[in-house]
Amino acid sequence: MEPSQFIFIVLPLAIIIAILVVVVFYLSKRTEETDYEKEIKELRRSFLKGKIDQKNFLYIRENLKRENLFCEESKKLDDMLKHNQMDPDTYVRMKKALEMSFDEKLVKIHEKYNI
Numbered sequence: 001m002e003p004s005q006f007i008f009i010v011l012p013l014a015i016i017i018a019i020l021v022v023v024v025f026y027l028s029k030r031t032e033e034t035d036y037e038k039e040i041k042e043l044r045r046s047f048l049k050g051k052i053d054q055k056n057f058l059y060i061r062e063n064l065k066r067e068n069l070f071c072e073e074s075k076k077l078d079d080m081l082k083h084n085q086m087d088p089d090t091y092v093r094m095k096k097a098l099e100m101s102f103d104e105k106l107v108k109i110h111e112k113y114n115i
Contacts, residue, residue: 036068
């Protein structure tokens with residue numbers, strides 16, 4: 001192999017491959033955060049900076065967990081209705097049961113933290 005072939009063929013290809021590898025690693029690390037994850041991060045920052053006390057931190061974190069779970073389950077129910085996997089009457093009953101269980105869990109959280 002002549003030196004000119006190395007400079008004009010192999011070296012540019014190696015540089016392109018290296019750039020593509022860096023881009024792939026960058027994109028794989030950069031995942032989109034959900035609203036729940038963003039709120040939890042902000043809550044942790046507030047707790048670590050001393051803006052909120054431990055009792056309020058735990059209370060808000062529990063509420064965020066329950067709210068996130070409720071939203072996920074509601075989306076599943078909406079998708080099932082949208083794709084005709086359940087009839088509208090069943091959807092209404094399931095949604096009502098989900099709301100009731102969500103309310104019960106919130107009451108338990110309120111009682112647990114005396115708020």
